[in-house]
Amino acid sequence: MNILDKLIGYISPRNGINRLKDRKIYNLAKIEQGYSNKDDPILENWRVSPNSPDEDILYSLDDLRAKSRNLYMNNDLAGAALKKMRTKTVGSGLLPKPTINYTYLGIDREKAKELERIIKNKFNAWALSPNSDASRMFSFYGLQSLLQLSWVMNGDAFAIPLRKKRKGVDIELCVQLLEADRVMNPPGANLQTRAGVEFDENGELKNYYIATSHPADTLNYSIKAYPAFNSLGRKNILHIFEPERIGQRRGVPILGPIIFSLKQLGRYKSSELTAAVINAMIGLIVESESADDEGFAGNFGTPMDEEDERTIESRKRKEEKITLDHGTLVVGKPGEKIKEFATNRPNKHFKDFVEAICEEIGANLEISKEVLMSSFKNSYSAAKASLEEAHQRFQVSRKILERTFCQPIYEEFVLELIRNGEIDCPGFFEDESIRYAFTRCIWVGAGKSSLDPLKDANANSKELENYTTSRSIISATSGYDYEEIFRERAEEEKELALLERELKIIRKGVKENGKNS
Structure with missing residues (x-):
């Protein structure tokens, strides 16, 4: 209310009241204009800046990584969330199923199938060997699992396809993984280089700057520039992350937005656990009418300091301290009473509160509370919906890993087979479309969880009848290769048919022998 309002209200109270009402209506209309409601009193102190992705992300990225790793190691829920994403995304490994586009390449189907079998057998032999790892510690499928976990924990991860000549090893290709911390700015970096990633003047990816060792291990390291692409236009450095903004150079840990909630929940x-333990330790309380200022509580929980122990009174209290054991008989002093201690721990609302927080954390991770905590206590429909929603999130992560890591490594492997003369593909090095057609591949991983396999099988049968799916798709969804299953089933049927014929001959012989006898 300003001076004019007061003056009008003094002369004409009714007009003054109407004036105030009209002003409130006007202010409400003004507040509700636009999306931001920037004049809302609740939001007027919310000061934000329209920063670029680099300004919003890179300034606090090192701190976010460190806190995310700390939560993974020390917070049970954070560790469970990251491990759940790793297990449901990669499982025991993503297996390749070559699907050469033989119609585009102009070759017959049988030749394409033979090439696919050769590539698949050679790739699996290489992938299961530690020779696929530059450090010779893990198989290729172990690298998938490690890379996935490092990516979601740190925000991004890097892989370098290398060529190493090793004694007794035909395939020179191997993969070196890099943790996010090793990609960093060199001293005196230009304005186009941030967080170890350099773009040229046209905004095209140019170089990655990689430290020779982890910066936390030693100060004696150097930073080298690696071109992002080679002469064939293929990536020298594979950068695995999930971008959220246009122009984003580096990934953000998946726990980033919920670090505070996870820490506070921990x-x-x-x-609550400490309170429950302390409550369980206290069996009874001794009430004394002649207790001093310190009282009996002075002997509970913490040792007496040295100064008190020097006094006669403290020694006397120490000697007369009441302790509890099985079958203990307590003899009290005159005026002392023993009172039962009523505990209120564990907190009866603890579970409900924790589950409510877990729901919010799961919503941010796109994983339902039931899947996050591996607790399915609701109805079948609710549990089924939770699994379906979570599976969609895991599929997104799987596709990112396939496209940014698995497929590029597979293409490098096929390239080496062609270069070594083990298989032939005319025009592979000259035409990008031929390379794509020849290296086309489906990656098969673990299938989604099922609460009722019979219902899922019936649904798959109905879809096959309606021609809305194929056996290959159903097998891939379940984590299997249809062609392998088909060949194995065919062999089983042949063996069963052979056994049936042999059994008929045996039965016929037994009957004839019985008649003759």
């Missing part, structure tokens, strides 16, 4: 759970 503190709350720890405090």
Whole structure:
């Protein structure tokens, strides 16, 4: 209310009241204009800046990575979330199923199938060997699991396809993984280089700057520039992350938006656990009419300091301290009463509160509370919906891993087979479309969880009848290769048919022998 309002209200109270009402209506209309409601009193102190992706992300990225790793190691829920994503995305490994586009290449189907079998057998032999790892510690499928976990924990991860000549090894291709911390700015970096990633003046990816060792291990390291692409236009450095903004150079840990919630939830759970333990330790309380200022509580929980122990009174209290054991008989002093201690721990609302927080955390991770905590206590429909929603999230992560890591490595492997003369593909090095057609591949991983396999099988049968799916798609969804299953079933049927014929001959002989006898 300004001076004019007061003056009008003094002369004509009714007009003054109407004036105030009209002003409130006007202010409400003004507040509700636009999406931001920037004049809303609740939001007027919310100061934000329209920063670029680099400004919003890179300034606090090192701190986010460190806190994310700390939560993974020390927070049970954070560790469970990241491991769940790793297990459901990669499982025991993503297996390649070559699907050469033989119509585009102009070759017959039988030749394409033979090439696919050769590539698949050679790739699996290489992938299962530690020779696929530059450090010779893991198989290719182990690298998938490690890379997935490192990516979601740190925000991004890097892989370098290398060529190493090793004694007794035909395939020179091997993969070196890099943790996110090793990609960093060199001293005196230009304005186009941030967080170890350099773009040219046209905004095209140019170089990655990689430290020779982890910066936390030693100060004696150097930073080298690696071109992002080679002469064939293929990537020298594979950068695995999930971008969220246009122009984003580096990934953000998946726990980034919920670090505070996870930390506070961990503190709350720890405090409740400590309180429950302390409550369980206290069996009874001794009430004394002649207790001093310190009282009996001075002997509970913490040792007496050295200064008190020097006094006669403290020694006397120490000697007369009441302790509890099985079958203990307590003899009290005159005026002392023993009172039962009523505990209120564990907190009866603890579970409900934790589950409510887990729902919010799961919503941010796109994983339902049931899947996150591996607890399915609701109805079948609710549990089924939770699994379906989570599976969609895991599929997104799987596709990112396939397209940014698995497929490029597979293409490098096929390239080496052609270069070594083990298989032939005319025009492979000259035409990108031929390379794509020849290296086309489907990656098969673990299938989604099923609460009722019979219902799922019936649904698949109905879709086959309606021609809305294929056996290959159903097999891939379940984590299997249809052609392998088909060949194995065919062999089984042949063996069963042979056994049936042999059994008929045996039965016929037994009957004839019985008649003759």
